[in-house]
Amino acid sequence: xxxxxxxxxxxxxxxxxxxxxxxxxxxxxxxxxxxxxxxxxxxxxxxxxxxxxxxxxxxxxxxxxxxxxxxxxxxxxxxxxxxxxxxxxxxxxxxxxxxxxxx
Amino acid sequence: xxxxxxxxxxxxxxxxxxxxxxxxxxxxxxxxxxxxxxxxxxxxxxxxxxxxxxxxxxxxxxxxxxxxxxxxxxxxxxxxxxxxxxxxxxxxxxxxxxxxxxxxxxxxxxxxxxxxxxxxxxxxxxxxxxxxxxxxxxxxxxxxxxxxxxxxxxxxxxxxxxxxxxxxxxxxxxxxxxxxxxxxxxxxxxxxxxxxxxxxxxxxxxxxxxxxxxxxxxxxxxxxxxxxxxxxxxxxxxxxxxxxxxxxxxxxxxxxxxxxxxxxxxxxxxxxxxxxxxxxxxxxxxxxxxxxxxxxxxxxxxxxxxxxxxxxxxxxxxxxxxxxxxxxxxxxxxxxxxxxxxxxxxxxxxxxxxxxxxxxxxxxxxxxxxxxxxxxxxxxxxxxxxxxxxxxxxxxxxxxxxxxxxxxxxxxxxxxxxxxxxxxxxxxxxxxxxxxxxxxxxxxxxxxxxxxxxxxxxxxxxxxxxxxxxxxxxxxxxxxxxxxxxxxxxxxxxxxxxxxxxxxxxxxxxxxxxxxxxxxxxxxxxxxxxxxxxxxxxxxxxxxxxxxxxxxxxxxxxxxxxxxxxxxxxxxxxxxxxxxxxxxxxxxxxxxxxxxxxxxxxxxxxxxxxxxxxxxxxxxxxxxxxxxxxxxxxxxxxxxxxxxxxxxxxxxxxxxxxxxxxxxxxxxxxxxxxxxxx
Numbered sequence: 046x047x048x049x050x051x052x053x054x055x056x057x058x059x060x061x062x063x064x065x066x067x068x069x070x071x072x073x074x075x076x077x078x079x080x081x082x083x084x085x086x087x088x089x090x091x092x093x094x095x096x097x098x099x100x101x102x103x104x105x106x107x108x109x110x111x112x113x114x115x116x117x118x119x120x121x122x123x124x125x126x127x128x129x130x131x132x133x134x135x136x137x138x139x140x141x142x143x144x145x146x147x148x
Numbered sequence: 149x150x151x152x153x154x155x156x157x158x159x160x161x162x163x164x165x166x167x168x169x170x171x172x173x174x175x176x177x178x179x180x181x182x183x184x185x186x187x188x189x190x191x192x193x194x195x196x197x198x199x200x201x202x203x204x205x206x207x208x209x210x211x212x213x214x215x216x217x218x219x220x221x222x223x224x225x226x227x228x229x230x231x232x233x234x235x236x237x238x239x240x241x242x243x244x245x246x247x248x249x250x251x252x253x254x255x256x257x258x259x260x261x262x263x264x265x266x267x268x269x270x271x272x273x274x275x276x277x278x279x280x281x282x283x284x285x286x287x288x289x290x291x292x293x294x295x296x297x298x299x300x301x302x303x304x305x306x307x308x309x310x311x312x313x314x315x316x317x318x319x320x321x322x323x324x325x326x327x328x329x330x331x332x333x334x335x336x337x338x339x340x341x342x343x344x345x346x347x348x349x350x351x352x353x354x355x356x357x358x359x360x361x362x363x364x365x366x367x368x369x370x371x372x373x374x375x376x377x378x379x380x381x382x383x384x385x386x387x388x389x390x391x392x393x394x395x396x397x398x399x400x401x402x403x404x405x406x407x408x409x410x411x412x413x414x415x416x417x418x419x420x421x422x423x424x425x426x427x428x429x430x431x432x433x434x435x436x437x438x439x440x441x442x443x444x445x446x447x448x449x450x451x452x453x454x455x456x457x458x459x460x461x462x463x464x465x466x467x468x469x470x471x472x473x474x475x476x477x478x479x480x481x482x483x484x485x486x487x488x489x490x491x492x493x494x495x496x497x498x499x500x501x502x503x504x505x506x507x508x509x510x511x512x513x514x515x516x517x518x519x520x521x522x523x524x525x526x527x528x529x530x531x532x533x534x535x536x537x538x539x540x541x542x543x544x545x546x547x548x549x550x551x552x553x554x555x556x557x558x559x560x561x562x563x564x565x566x567x568x569x570x571x572x573x574x575x576x577x578x579x580x581x582x583x584x585x586x587x588x589x590x591x592x593x594x595x596x597x598x599x600x601x602x603x604x605x606x607x608x609x610x611x612x613x614x615x616x617x618x619x620x621x622x623x624x625x626x627x628x629x630x631x632x633x634x635x636x637x638x639x640x641x642x643x644x645x646x647x648x649x650x651x652x653x654x655x656x657x658x659x660x661x662x663x664x665x666x667x668x669x670x671x672x673x674x675x676x677x678x679x680x681x682x683x684x685x686x687x688x689x690x691x692x693x694x695x696x697x698x699x700x701x702x703x704x705x706x707x708x709x710x711x712x713x714x715x716x717x718x719x720x721x722x723x724x725x726x727x728x729x730x731x732x733x734x735x736x737x738x739x740x741x742x743x744x745x746x747x748x749x750x751x752x753x754x755x756x757x758x759x760x761x762x763x764x765x766x767x768x769x770x771x772x773x774x775x776x777x778x779x780x781x782x783x784x785x786x787x788x789x790x791x792x793x794x795x796x797x798x799x800x801x802x803x804x805x806x807x808x809x810x811x812x813x814x815x816x817x818x819x820x821x822x823x824x825x826x
Contacts, residue, residue, distance in 0.1 A: 065811065069804050140803055147801030 053094040060087035074128045074138040078121065085117045182246060182264050185223050185274060186313035188215045189281075193306035200299025208299035209292075212306055213285040219309075220278040227275040230266060231687050241692040243267040243383060245319050257379050260326075263319030265382060268688040269463055269544055273316040276548055277453050280555045281309045283668035284448040287559050290664035291444055291566060301341060301442070308334035312453050316460065321370050322380045324461070328366065328425070331457060332359050335449050339441040351437035358434040362424020366461075369417030372410055373468070376400040386467045397471070408474055415475030418465060419458075419482075426458025427509045428516060429486040433750055435509055439501035443565055446501060447558030451508050452551035459515045459547055466519065466540060466690060480520025480619075484626050487513025489747070491633035495640065496733075496743035499571045500561050503641050504554070507597065510634060511550050514627065518543035518612040521619035522690065537690030538618065542611035545684040549604035552679055553596040556672035560590035563669065564645055566661050573641070577725070578650035585666050587646050589673040594642045596676040598635035598711045601704070607680035610704055617703070631707055635714030643722035 060083055067080030089110040096106025132138050192215040200208045235241050248263030285305060292301055311330035318324035333356075340352030374380050377388045377396045388396040389411070400411040408416075420431075427435035438450050449455070462469060462479060469475050487510045494506035522539025563586040568575055580587040596603035599610070609631060617624040660666060685695040721729050733740045742748065798809075 068807060143803075144801030148796040148799045 050094055050098040053090060057087045057090040057094065060084075060090065072139050072141055074124075074131065074140060077140065078124050078128070081124075082117060082121070085113055089113050181222055182226065182266070182317070185219045185226075185278065186310050186317065188219045189306040189313070190310035191215060191306075193303050193310060196299045196303035196306065200303055201297070205299055208302050209285070209289045212302040213282070213289065215306070216278065216282050216285050216309065219313075220282045223271075223274040223278045226266075227271045230271045231268075235266075235268070235271070239693060241268045241687070241689075243692075245383065248319055257384075258374060260322040260380060261320040262323055264317045265319035266317075268692065269460065270316050272544065272548060272688055273460060274313065276551050277309070277312050277316060280452040280551055281305070281312075281448055283555060283559070283672060284444045287447075287562070287665055287668045288442075288444045290662050291562055292442065297341070304334055304337045304341070305445075305448070308338060308449060308454070312457075315457060319382055320380050321373070321382060321385065321465075324464070325363075325366060325370060328421070328457065328461075329363065331454050332356060332363070332425070335359075335438070335454055338445040338449060339438045341441055341445065345440065347437075348440040351434075351440040355434035355438050358431055359424045362431050363421050365417040365419075365424070366421020369414045369419075369421065372414040372417065373400075376403070376410055376414075382464065386465075390467045390471060409472065411468070412472040412474040415465070415469050415472050416478050419462060419469075419475065419479055422458030422461040423482060423516075424458070425461075426455050426512045426516070427486075428458065428482050428513065429489050430749060432486065432490065432509050433753060436497075436502045436505045436746070439499070439505050439571075443501065443558060443562030446504075447555045447562065450505065451554040451558050455508060455512060456515070456547050456551065459512060459519065459543060462516065462519050463540065463544060466522075469519070470522075470690075476520050478520075480517045480623065483513045483516025483518075483520055484623055484630075485513070486510070487517065487630045488626055488633075489513075491630045491637065492743050493746050494637040495633060496740060498573045500564065500573055500576070500641065500645065501558075501571055503573075503637060504557055504561060507557075507634065507638065508554055510630060511546070511554065511597070514609065514612050514630075515543040515546050515550070517623060517627070518546065518615055521615050521623060537695070538611065539615035540690040541685050541688055541695060542608060542615050544688045546605075546608035546612055548682075548684070549596065549608045549676070549679050552672055553593040553603075553605060553676040556589060556593040556669065556676050557597070559665075559668055559672065560586050560593060563661055563665055564590075566665070573644045576645045577648040578646070580646040583646075583660050585660055585669060589669040590642060590646070592673045593676050594638045596680075597638050598715060599631055599707055600635075600711055600715070601708060602677075602680065604676050604678070604680035606704075606708070608684075610707065611684075613707055614700070614703060628707060628710055632710040632714045635711040636718050639715045639718035640722050643718055647723050649725040 064080045064083030064085075064087060067083065068077055071077050071080060092106040092110045092113070096103065100106075128138055131143055135142050189212075192212045196204070196208050196212060204211065229235075230241075244266040245263050246266060248261050251260045251262050253259035285302070288301065288305070292298055295301060308331065311327045311334055315324055315327035315331055318327060336352050336356040339355050340348050342348045370380070373385065373389075376399050377385050379385055379388065388394055389400060391397065397411075400414070401409050403410045405413055422428075424431045435450060435455065439446055441450070469479065490506040490509035490513060494503050494510065497503045497506060518539040520539070522537050522541075522543070563583060564576065564579060565571060567579070567583060570576070592603065596605040599606045601607075613624060613627055613631070616627050687694070689695045721732070745751070
């Protein structure tokens with residue numbers, strides 16, 4: 046059996062929800078960042094799959110996924126900088142400990 | 149100097165858009181010197197008000213007097229130039245508007261302008277206001293000497309003079325209203341000058357509230373008139389509302405309310421404003437109390453100038469008043485009733501200044517009804533008010549002479565009070581030995597106000613009576629009785645002060661108060677004696693055409709004899725100390741008491757305000773405000789607080805919770821857009 050569009054979409058959706066689940070449940074900021082990467086990569090997978098199966102003669106999806114990878118790299122840099130700063134001020138990278146900005 | 153004026157003129161013309169609308173034949177510099185007349189006292193006000201108490205305490209009076217002297221000379225010069233040289237064009241005195249600029253434009257044509265209107269009555273008022281004010285300034289140099297707030301006093305006098313002159317010169321009815329209020333404020337300040345005296349504080353509040361209440365009528369009248377005429381400018385207003393068959397007149401005539409036309413309502417409402425300032429019944433209650441102010445102030449404001457503002461207003465609007473018979477009747481009857489009413493009260497009062505205050509009210513009543521009767525020619529739609537404007541001239545003439553002799557009376561009373569340190573008649577008597585000049589000048593003023601020939605009041609009162617006689621017998625007879633009463637109470641005052649019992653003067657007395665106090669008395673006495681010979685009809689008439697006032701000596705028999713009867717009765721009762729006045733007062737028991745208590749008008753006001761208005765309107769309104777209005781506001785506040793207390797948990801600071809809300813929102817929107825709003 047050749048893998049079709051639906052298989053790939055299924056994997057991508059699974060990846061997305063794993064990422065979302067990780068984002069909601071993890072307490073460690075690094076893990077949360079990793080979950081975000083999962084979400085982004087599921088989107089990349091979608092772009093590639095649609096580009097291959099729906100408009101095989103075009104390259105838009107590929108370019109978009111390259112963009113996403115680039116932005117994800119930048120985002121990781123910023124996020125890690127934030128995490129380091131948080132660690133310096135709170136001596137921890139647990140999101141539960143960083144909740145001063147409330148009512 | 150000329151160059152400076154020329155440059156100022158150029159700047160005003162080019163940049164400020166102030167234009168000389170109608171340049172007088174004399175040229176533009178004449179026009180600008182008009183502005184100096186009110187601005188010099190105003191400069192004095194600013195100077196003394198800002199720096200007076202610190203830097204120029206001792207010379208404050210001299211500075212203010214010098215500034216006003218310039219104003220007085222200018223206005224008398226302008227009166228001369230207007231009346232004798234340039235005012236008359238083709239046998240008629242013209243209205244000039246030499247200076248005018250638009251301040252606020254509401255719509256095309258309806259704008260508040262500031263300008264100067266020059267016509268016979270404004271020129272006459274300019275001269276008399278500055279003259280009386282100058283006399284009072286000079287008099288106060290001695291009278292107020294050594295007072296703690298001497299510069300403040302002169303600053304207030306300057307402010308008053310400025311606003312009164314602005315009122316007189318106003319070319320726009322709204323400009324007049326602005327200055328009208330300014331006059332009210334300065335009157336308030338001057339009545340309350342002795343601010344640590346509770347009675348003075350109460351009096352100034354009362355004066356302000358009563359006149360302000362009346363001014364509401366004035367404002368409503370202005371609004372009605374401007375609504376129908378589409379302008380606020382005096383000349384345009386008169387032009388539009390007096391031309392037979394004009395669109396504006398038609399609209400003002402045909403829109404009616406409670407059976408009277410809009411024109412009548414507007415005139416009556418404007419008159420109510422005038423009645424408040426001029427202390428006409430029933431808005432007179434503030435005037436006797438206003439005597440709490442310094443006596444020279446009473447002479448200036450509450451006798452000679454401000455209280456005649458109402459008369460001036462009616463005279464200014466006279467062509468419009470004369471278009472409405474109802475309004476004219478209203479003016480007439482309020483005037484004549486106030487005249488008689490005040491004269492009756494004046495006979496019973498024992499405070500020297502209060503007698504004079506009621507006498508002022510009575511004389512203003514005379515002027516008012518004189519204006520009222522002069523519009524009687526409006527029959528059968530005939531709009532020509534020229535023929536019978538005798539009352540108009542008479543009212544203005546009486547305003548002129550009254551200003552002089554009433555200022556004299558008040559300044560004389562001031563001299564007496566200065567000497568005896570009391571306002572009460574019972575503390576006085578036999579003062580002719582100590583105050584010879586005051587005695588003679590006061591006598592002249594009494595003769596003038598009583599209408600004894602050849603003093604000033606005789607001529608003006610004669611014209612008023614003649615106008616009343618031509619109008620209606622009833623008015624004439626009431627006026628005649630009132631003038632008899634006037635003679636009686638004035639001479640009662642005179643004899644009680646200067647004759648009657650001898651006063652024991654303790655130790656060294658300080659005499660009459662020096663040159664500064666005597667000079668105004670003498671000057672005003674000369675005026676009171678001779679001002680009557682001015683042929684007023686030649687200068688001030690309703691339509692600007694000179695009017696020959698025919699003098700009928702037969703007609704004057706009745707008024708003069710009734711005045712003499714009043715004088716001799718007063719002499720018989722009060723010349724020597726005796727018990728006849730008490731006996732008469734006792735025999736008139738109830739009536740005398742009613743008069744002494746001013747016919748309980750004050751009590752009536754208190755009853756209406758405190759008992760009826762406060763209880764029936766004030767308290768329910770306060771309850772409504774506290775419970776319903778405040779309740780609504782509090783309800784809104786409390787509800788908001790309650791809800792926010794409940795929902796503040798949403799902002800928990802937990803990033804992951806926010807993410808859940810975000811996801812829920814995205815899913816919700818996705819559901820909405822995919823399944824509901826396809």
